[in-house]
Amino acid sequence: MDSDQRRKSGLNLPTGMSETSLHLETFQTSFRAMSNLSSPSKSSMCSDRFIPCRSSSRLHTFGLIEKSSPVKEGGNEAYSRLLKSELFGSDFGSSSPAGQGSPMSPSKNMLRFKTDHSTPNSPFSPSVLGHDSGFSSESPTPPKPPRKVPKTPHKVLDAPSLQDDFYLNLVDWSSQNVLAVGLGTCVYLWTASTSKVTKLCDLGPDDSVCSIQWTREGSYISVGTSLGEVQVWDGTQCKRVRTMGGHQTRAGVLAWSSRILSSGSRDRTILQHDLRVSSDFISRLVGHKSELLIWNQHSQQPVVKLTEHTAAVKAIAWSPHQSSLVASGGGTADRCIRFWNTTNGNQLNSVDTGSQVCCLAWAKNVNELVSTHGYSQNQIMVWKYPSLGKVATLTGHSMRVLYLAMSPDGQTIVTGAGDETLRFWNVFPSVKTRVSMAPVNDTGLWSLGRTQIR
Numbered sequence: 001m002d003s004d005q006r007r008k009s010g011l012n013l014p015t016g017m018s019e020t021s022l023h024l025e026t027f028q029t030s031f032r033a034m035s036n037l038s039s040p041s042k043s044s045m046c047s048d049r050f051i052p053c054r055s056s057s058r059l060h061t062f063g064l065i066e067k068s069s070p071v072k073e074g075g076n077e078a079y080s081r082l083l084k085s086e087l088f089g090s091d092f093g094s095s096s097p098a099g100q101g102s103p104m105s106p107s108k109n110m111l112r113f114k115t116d117h118s119t120p121n122s123p124f125s126p127s128v129l130g131h132d133s134g135f136s137s138e139s140p141t142p143p144k145p146p147r148k149v150p151k152t153p154h155k156v157l158d159a160p161s162l163q164d165d166f167y168l169n170l171v172d173w174s175s176q177n178v179l180a181v182g183l184g185t186c187v188y189l190w191t192a193s194t195s196k197v198t199k200l201c202d203l204g205p206d207d208s209v210c211s212i213q214w215t216r217e218g219s220y221i222s223v224g225t226s227l228g229e230v231q232v233w234d235g236t237q238c239k240r241v242r243t244m245g246g247h248q249t250r251a252g253v254l255a256w257s258s259r260i261l262s263s264g265s266r267d268r269t270i271l272q273h274d275l276r277v278s279s280d281f282i283s284r285l286v287g288h289k290s291e292l293l294i295w296n297q298h299s300q301q302p303v304v305k306l307t308e309h310t311a312a313v314k315a316i317a318w319s320p321h322q323s324s325l326v327a328s329g330g331g332t333a334d335r336c337i338r339f340w341n342t343t344n345g346n347q348l349n350s351v352d353t354g355s356q357v358c359c360l361a362w363a364k365n366v367n368e369l370v371s372t373h374g375y376s377q378n379q380i381m382v383w384k385y386p387s388l389g390k391v392a393t394l395t396g397h398s399m400r401v402l403y404l405a406m407s408p409d410g411q412t413i414v415t416g417a418g419d420e421t422l423r424f425w426n427v428f429p430s431v432k433t434r435v436s437m438a439p440v441n442d443t444g445l446w447s448l449g450r451t452q453i454r
Helices: 002-009 027-038 077-088
Strands: 155-158 171-173 178-183 186-191 196-202 209-214 220-225 230-234 239-244 251-257 260-265 269-274 283-286 292-295 302-306 313-318 325-330 336-341 346-352 357-362 368-373 380-384 390-394 401-406 412-417 421-426 450-452
Touching: 171 209, 171 401, 171 412, 178 209, 186 209, 196 230, 220 251, 220 260, 230 260, 302 336, 325 357, 336 357, 357 401, 368 401
Parallel strands: 155 450, 209 251, 313 357
Antiparallel strands: 155 421, 171 178, 178 186, 186 196, 209 220, 220 230, 230 239, 251 260, 260 269, 269 283, 292 302, 313 325, 325 336, 336 346, 357 368, 368 380, 380 390, 401 412, 412 421
């Protein structure tokens, strides 16, 4: 009987269920059931669709809705906008002109991630740091590669009888590209452009050369002797112009300032000679003990006294790039290069080189410094200033490097040592190529051959 009823109705009903028990809920009832799903506290009826609760979702993360957060009473609306901009990007919460719709409306950005206009590849994004106006979206300029300095000398000269004496100054390079070297009792001139060697003078068996110094113009050269004399020679004519006394023992250092020649001696005095007057010297400066003194040419007393060095100071160099800046280097017990402001006597910086400082010279074309050293490596070092970073370390001398001079163009230095050699190094860039300098492939007169200076 039941099977006959199921065939008549055309429905395949379960056993025990009649057609009269079937009914369809109205659309309004189903709609109310679905709407009740949004409230978890109310009872809900089953339906064929699942609509999640949007109030618990984070649609603003994907830029799908535009909803302004309420501001508490007394709050700062500008601060709220800034906070949203920092957290979610500059586009979050921005309003669009009327009639154009919001760029973050669901109609345009549905199922689409929000576009981030900041630079995602940089951890220093302006929106993260909060300094939009202080940073550029352009990539930073890559650092310049360090300048390459040749590690070997491009020329070596034999210098027989070049003395190994810390307190002598036997090498100087003139502005006319002539190198002067004191060897024993003689002074020799080596012309760099032609490699011609000229004997300037011979002091005789009872005397020896202790110091030499060219004038700024490069025409005249002064010679200090072991007997305490100071001689002035015409470098072109190889003729002695003047001889001045006053020192009790050897004159180991000389310095020109226009027509005034200053000489320092082992007798702890500094004499100032004026070539325009007939007397041997015009003033005597006394007061040295173990400190570094800065003198004014118009005063008989030192204006600055520096006592930080703990050993003898031979290496002193004035900076051509900064007024009142002087560098000094101490001996074996000190080993430091110190930088001073001579206006107030303050020490600006210092670096421990690890070995005796023999000579110092500032570069002419860049703000760098070259130093030569004694035990134990007998090295030559190039420093950046004021960072004091090492540019290069050069080795080759077998004894302490006591002598240093620089070429007129500021690119080449010559070093001398007790191993009786003079070595020429390409260290500094030229004026036109201050950034980098490739090694110079010298030919002809600047060949790698080893020659004698006398």
